[in-house]
Amino acid sequence: MKGSWDDRDNPFAIEKRDDDLAPDDDTSPHALEVRPARIGLAIVLLASLVGAYFAATSTADFVTHLDRDVHAIHCSFNPGDKAEMGESGCRTVMLSPYSSFFRDRWWGGVPVALWALAVFSFLAYRSAHLIWRGKPLRSEGLFLFLATLLPVGMSAVYGHLAVNEVGAVCNVCVGIYVASGAAFLGALLTLLLSVPKRDPAAVRRFATGFGEGVLFVGAMTLVYLTSVPEGRADGKGGAAGCGGLVQPEDEAGIMVTLGGKGKAAIEVLDPLCPACRAFDARLKASGLDEKLAAKAVLFPLDSTCNWMVSTSLHPGACAVSEAMLCAAEKDAQGPRKVLDWAFVHQEALRELAEKDEPALRAKIEAEFPNVKGCLGSAVVKNKIVKSLRWAVSNALPVMTPQLFVEGTRMCDEDTDLGLEYTLTQMLSRGGAK
């Protein structure tokens, strides 16, 4: 292809060099004019802009939640689609511990989407600059190629985490993965079509490019951290909590041990509640569960035993709660085992209970034979009532999960993105009352 194309007819031809290359560049102008490296650069630019769009969408959704409220979030490839309020893969992923870093230092942490936005912005800048200037050198092509390995690598890691750890895939994230792949291919094309001459300034260019990349990520992080709201101006919420227990005693023996060593904590939960499962997973992923000597008060949101709900939000929750109380009589670790099993099979258990509650009870007995004779008995049903009445005595909201650290109730808005930060603060304050 060298030296045979007419610039006037070739839309991809690179314009003649002027003052854009360093004096020590010994690249032949003739060679520079003929390689259609702009195709690759255009692909990188376009892919970077698309990636930046998806990363910005994800960052915006994350940042919106810094007001400690629940908001609709975007979970579509189509830019025109509205944000969704209900459960979605994007919400699950956003609430997972992998969506941000340094969660114990800042409320919500620094969203990884912010860094994705910074990286795509950087790639867009690099590719736009090279398109504008023209004549990308092999060293520049190589740097761009290596730079695109970062989003590609992160996409691979996060795709793996989404499928294998979080169990949900976020469409916006998939948009980022695809954009990363496209940018990588564009950069590869740029590398292959760039000027193959030796570049004495390659190391300097590489260092400069690397420094610029760090600057983009660092500047965005700095912008984020210097402007992120620390908490409510009235000082409420956060480590100060939202209320407390007026009758924390367990006179009826209705609390079951969940594990951990450290500050006394009580978790009000429903074993078939998806939010409780997600909360438990977040707590485990944070490692903070080990700093809590946690007990559970069972609060099944199932009208078969809970008079406070008019319909069974989680059918079968009463039966599984009974099983946890029964298991506690045989083995201190029993309730945790039942809970973990229930969390794993939540959807199937709820479905089974809705169709045939006795079948669910039979399934529980088959899985945990030591609850036979106790499950469904008047004694354990009475314990469930006591458990619910414990919530009445403490005037708790009819919702799960709820966490109390040494009697102080963690605010609902701090149980997802702000969990690590708030809990760390509560633990360091010694569980303020």
Place this chain on the structure above:
Amino acid sequence: MNDLARKGITGGVGLAVPAFLVLSWIGAAAERLEEKAKAPQERKVAIASVAEDAYCTPELKAIVRRVAGACGLLDQSGGRGCQPMEAKNVAQLSDDDFNALFRPLAKRAHIIQFDADQTELDPAAMAQVEKAWGDQRGASFFFVVARASPDGNEKKNEELSAARAKAVLGHLQAKFNDPDLKKEVGLLWLGEGFAQLGTEFCDWQRSRSGECTSKEINRSAFVAWIDCAI
């Protein structure tokens, strides 16, 4: 235009646009957070409470409270039990009106039957008592209203009904060992003198399935949780 200028323009735009966007999003979130602190939103989630069934009319609650208070249920002194004349005086109701109080409990109440001149619970009666107690849900008071059939003398029947009520309580204590029993269980023994049950109560949940005349249905203890926040 030299390369540095191009870099400055593209790099500046590349950095400034996302930074501006992030700043504006964070600013909006911070503003909402501040507003929330200034004007706290009302809690939309219900607060856990004891049950309050549809049949808990103000009139019914007033009567139940009066009966329960006078019969030692509302204080926690442990003094418990209301004798026939006391119950009648406190309720200020006729026999039929007194029984009418319990008609809405058709699905909740259990009738524990006894043999003539007997006060011991048979296995079916024990099971029925346990079933009734285990079905507390959000109820606050567990009423045990014992009666006797009008055979024999009145004094003897009063003692029989008292013993039947206490037999139910004794079984609950032995079976459940529940400290809340003292606060939740109220005993009324009516002997043969007040509010005898009609045979229409034979259709309710009974511990026996055999013959049910007015004698059989009144050799009984009527047990039920009352779903009213009294």
